[in-house]
Amino acid sequence: MPDLCALSFLKDKRYFISRNSPANWRQIEDENETKNIWDGLRRLNGVNAFADAEFYNIAYPGYEGDLKYYFKQAVIGHNLYLGIGTGRIFSEIAQANNEIEGIDNSQEMVNHFKKAYPNLPNRVWAQNVLHAKLAKNSYDVIIAPYSFVQYFNKSDLVRLTKKIYSWLKPGGKFICDTFSPFLIPFRKSGLEVSARIQGDALINFFIKYDHFNQIMREVALITKNGVSQKVLKMTMSYFFPKEILEILQSVGFVKCGTFGDFKAKNFHPSTHEIIVYLGRK
Numbered sequence: 001m002p003d004l005c006a007l008s009f010l011k012d013k014r015y016f017i018s019r020n021s022p023a024n025w026r027q028i029e030d031e032n033e034t035k036n037i038w039d040g041l042r043r044l045n046g047v048n049a050f051a052d053a054e055f056y057n058i059a060y061p062g063y064e065g066d067l068k069y070y071f072k073q074a075v076i077g078h079n080l081y082l083g084i085g086t087g088r089i090f091s092e093i094a095q096a097n098n099e100i101e102g103i104d105n106s107q108e109m110v111n112h113f114k115k116a117y118p119n120l121p122n123r124v125w126a127q128n129v130l131h132a133k134l135a136k137n138s139y140d141v142i143i144a145p146y147s148f149v150q151y152f153n154k155s156d157l158v159r160l161t162k163k164i165y166s167w168l169k170p171g172g173k174f175i176c177d178t179f180s181p182f183l184i185p186f187r188k189s190g191l192e193v194s195a196r197i198q199g200d201a202l203i204n205f206f207i208k209y210d211h212f213n214q215i216m217r218e219v220a221l222i223t224k225n226g227v228s229q230k231v232l233k234m235t236m237s238y239f240f241p242k243e244i245l246e247i248l249q250s251v252g253f254v255k256c257g258t259f260g261d262f263k264a265k266n267f268h269p270s271t272h273e274i275i276v277y278l279g280r281k
């Protein structure tokens with residue numbers, strides 16, 4: 001278990017937001033403070049968030065309404081799900097649609113999924129989607145839920161989009177979401193600190209933004225009854241609506257819709273998501 005006692009700053013309640021203020025978050029602006037905390041977090045013995053399926057499920061339960069939305073989009077047809085994770089959404093769709101296939105880079109995630117849903121058709125495999133060689137013109141719908149596209153830098157996202165376009169049948173659809181970067185406190189260069197409760201676990205999140213490269217580095221500390229359980233780490237890109245649309249349209253996709261949440265609300269800087277719905281010609 002990672003030794004959180006080694007991090008003296010965590011004794012300061014301002015950083016280690018308690019169970020009594022789960023919705024709380026703050027931005028640490030002081031450069032020295034930020035450096036001190038970030039160096040401490042880097043020293044912690046953490047794992048890639050997708051290398052520990054059990055704790056991933058605790059820290060990352062999904063966006064509000066995403067399951068229902070993607071279920072509706074992918075329940076009919078020969079479809080492909082990019083980044084199935086532990087199967088939170090994929091399992092629901094696969095129970096209703098035995099033609100859906102799923103890919104995920106993490107063998108740990110795929111193993112966890114297969115163990116949790118042994119009765120679902122085995123149409124899931126572990127592979128980096130950038131290396132996947134799939135039949136052209138073969139899918140009706142390809143979905144990439146829960147910020148999947150944010151795990152790619154811009155040039156890899158262009159490569160990925162070209163592949164997705166070629167795998168879709170003419171008239172096929174690609175649907176993905178990213179979280180809205182307008183929620184990021186741009187005028188401040190420091191560290192974002194927040195906390196959330198999930199069951200009996202308290203998860204403290206620390207996010208350091210690199211606004212020049214549009215990258216966010218996230219550390220999630222999971223504790224139960226004040227005892228450290230796990231440190232998960234991940235790095236993501238962030239994209240603005242126009243940017244993501246330009247990337248996806250650059251390979252020939254046509255915009256069918258952009259929304260701000262999973263109930264098809266119009267995008268607005270205060271909405272949490274950008275959902276992009278595109279069609280292949």
Ligand SMILES: C[S@@+](CC[C@H](N)C(=O)[O-])C[C@H]1O[C@@H](n2cnc3c(N)ncnc32)[C@H](O)[C@@H]1O
Pocket residue numbers: 050062082083084085086087088089103104105106109127128129130145146147148151
């Ligand atoms: C944020 S999780 C989403 C999991 C799931 N869709 C959900 O809603 O809980 C992103 C998933 O994408 C997978 N992933 C990241 N990069 C990938 C890549 N290059 N190829 C395939 N899967 C990838 C990760 O292993 C992880 O399981």
